[in-house]
Amino acid sequence: MPTVRDVDQSDAPGGAGIHGYVAAWARRTPDAPAVTAEGEQLTYAELAAAARRLAAGLARAGVSVGDRVVLWSDKRPAAVAVMQAALSLGAPYVPVSAANPPARVWRIAADCAATVVVADAPAAERVARGGGVPGGPPLVTLDELERLGADSDPPPVHLPDLDDPAYILYTSGSTGAPKGVSLSHRNATAFVEWAGDLLAVSSRDRLANHAPFNFDLSVFDLYAAFRAGASVHLVPAELAYAPVQLARFVREAGITIWYSVPSALTLMIRDGGLLDGPPPPALRACVFAGEVMPIRYVHDLRAAWPAVRLLNWYGPTETNVCASYEVTDADAGRDRPLPIGRSASGAVLHLDPPTSNGTGGDSVGDHPEGEIVVDGPTVMLGYWGREPQRGPYRTGDLGRLASDGCLEYLGRHDDMAKVRGNRVxxxxxxxxxxxxxxxxxxxxxxxxxxxxxxxxxxxxxxxxxxxxxxxxxxxxxxxxxxxxxxxxxxxxxxxxxxxxxxxxxxxxxxxxxxxxxxxxxx
Structure with a gap:
């Protein structure tokens, strides 16, 4: 089965850790665009420089190696720079979308014992209208962070161990409180390198970022782009389910790789005119994940975009993408949902109860049905504040092994559900x-x-x-x-x-x- 090699400091651009990508391209192609949103753009040199200023600001705010930084912001280039800044200090970042109310943000901040909450201006105004910070870590705005770092020298860039946490993604929790999925540099690079190679992402690509930063789909958008020196184009939250504007965005931004939940694609096809007229001229790959893509829309996409690669990716936040399936002409007559495919990102997949021969990976064994269990380099460190994850991760998803060796998704065995791709x-x-x-x-x-x-x-x-x-x-x-x-x-x-x-x-x-x-x- 395919495996993902370990990435050490000599392998990763700019040193170990996912923040090395931006630093490397800032040296190689400083003027190349890195991140764009609503007319605002940062080149690789500008993104690296902003990250260093903000790192100095975070250091003055008391952040050091191992501390957690909650990032509560709309999607904007400055927020991406804060992520890079925190990583450069060895501080895991904790992205929280602007859709979260202050009470939940500080519940998350308390759970991960954050040192600081970094907020954009709209988020800070919500806190002020509500009577101020509701206890816990202090709130620092993006502007204040810039001022703190403007006249300070940034500390040296931290070179982490690959198994150090890089970011924590909070998901809905079955016990009544959100829970933080702690993911390491190794987890991220294993997925990003596999995905970047599969799609042959290069510096010429323009990736869309549809998902919020706290959703694991965004890891591909940001870091597959940064690994290749490509540009990532942030979709504003208010356009996330505006079908006409999204369909126009794909064309006008010259997007080459689109990645989103099926709900967004379905809406774009049904109500946004995505498939009207010729295919978007630059688009070469369309990837969907997070929920089941209705097969009728798969057929519509394949018929309208015969030259565009279509891929169905599968994996919970705890493992990122661990299975992949690419649509081919052979799927034209399919009347069942697409399979989730074969192992990805170096994962070893099993169906529980396990098979007698213990096989996994591209073959999940001879047992026809069971719970999907994942082992491999993308399996999380654990839930923050709880016992570390040891051994394979039980997804709670049920799967079936088809006769062609592909894995099919059958549903859940618990109450967790997906609403427009969001885990609830x-x-x-x-x-x-x-x-x-x-x-x-x-x-x-x-x-x-x-x-x-x-x-x-x-x-x-x-x-x-x-x-x-x-x-x-x-x-x-x-x-x-x-x-x-x-x-x-x-x-x-x-x-x-x-x-x-x-x-x-x-x-x-x-x-x-x-x-x-x-x-x-x-």
């Missing part, structure tokens, strides 16, 4: 709902898939008063990111239980979809 643990939403003074108990289920996925809450009132949808939405908005705010709420006198005493989500979903007697009318 109902338990985190339920914990927020249950804290409402008028709610005694709550359950959340997801109905529909893809663009039609909706979060439905069922609440048991604590008294005679029944909170309405707008009130529940406002309550959620104060503590959860926008993609975790419920779409509907209904009341019940009690929550149905399974024989083992757990909430019977299947019964709730059936009642929601069928208007059963379990629920009070809206």
């Amino acid at each position: 643990e109902p338990g985190e939403i339920e914990a927020v709902l249950a804290a409402h003074p008028d709610v005694a108990a709550a359950a959340v289920v997801v109905a529909g898939a893809g663009l039609a996925a909706r979060l439905h809450a069922v609440v048991v009132p604590a008294g005679d008063r029944r909170p309405g949808l707008l009130e529940i939405k406002r309550w959620c908005a104060g503590q959860l990111p926008t993609y975790m705010i419920v779409d509907s709420v209904q009341a019940a006198t009690s929550l149905p239980l399974t024989p083992n005493g757990k909430t019977d989500r299947a019964a709730l979903l059936a009642a929601i979809e069928g208007g059963g007697p379990l629920l009070a009318p809206n």
Whole structure:
């Protein structure tokens, strides 16, 4: 099976660590564009210089090797520079999208014991309107960080061990609190080098960045570009699901490689005119991951863009991409979803229960179905603040080995769901709902898939008063990111239980979809 070689200081441009990529290209092609967003552009030299200034600012704010830096910002070049600055100090960065309310940001900051929260101006204004920093680490704006670093010499660039943490990506947590996936330089480079080689990313490429920085899809967009000396073009959050503007962005920005969740692509095809007229002239690869791509749109893409490579990637945040499948002409007659393919990024894949021969990788063994278990260089260090990950990672996803040796995705064996590619643990939403003074108990289920996925809450009132949808939405908005705010709420006198005493989500979903007697009318 293919493996990913270890990357030491002599292998990685500019030294060990994913921040070496930018430094190397700043020396080789200083004037080449590195990152662009809404008319603002930084060349490799400018990005490297900004990172050094901001590193000096972070150092003056008390950040040193091993400290965590929470980055709460819209997608902008300066935010990318903060990531590079933190890495150069040996400080893992913790990106949090602007969609998160202050309460959740500081919950994350407390969980990872962050030294500082770096915020852009809009985020800082939200905190000021809410009465200031809600305890915990101090907030420093991007402008303040620039001023702190303007008259200071940056400390020497830290050369990390490849197994040191590089960044922490917080996902929805089943226990009611977000949990941080700690990922190392080795985790990142194993994926980025595999993906960059597979797509032959070069300095001539222009990669789109559709995903928010806290979503693992962005790791490819940023670091595959920086590894090759290419440019990455940030899609503003407000355009993330604006189909006409997104379709126009692909053409006008001259994007050569697009990577997003299927929901965004589906919307662009269905409502944005993406496939109207000739293919985007520069586009040569379109990659999708994070949820199942409807097969009808796969056929539409293949027919309209015969010369564009189409790839389906699979992997949870804890492993990044560990399986890959490329669409071919042989898929023209397929009526089932695409397989997730064969092992990627040096991963070894197993279906549990394991096979007698213990084989993995490109062959996941002879067992036809089971839980997908991943081992290899991209498996996370662990969840921050918990025991380190030891051995293979159990994904919770169910898979089947097809006769051609490709792995097919069958679904989940727990309650975790995807909403427009975002990982949602109902338990985190339920914990927020249950804290409402008028709610005694709550359950959340997801109905529909893809663009039609909706979060439905069922609440048991604590008294005679029944909170309405707008009130529940406002309550959620104060503590959860926008993609975790419920779409509907209904009341019940009690929550149905399974024989083992757990909430019977299947019964709730059936009642929601069928208007059963379990629920009070809206």
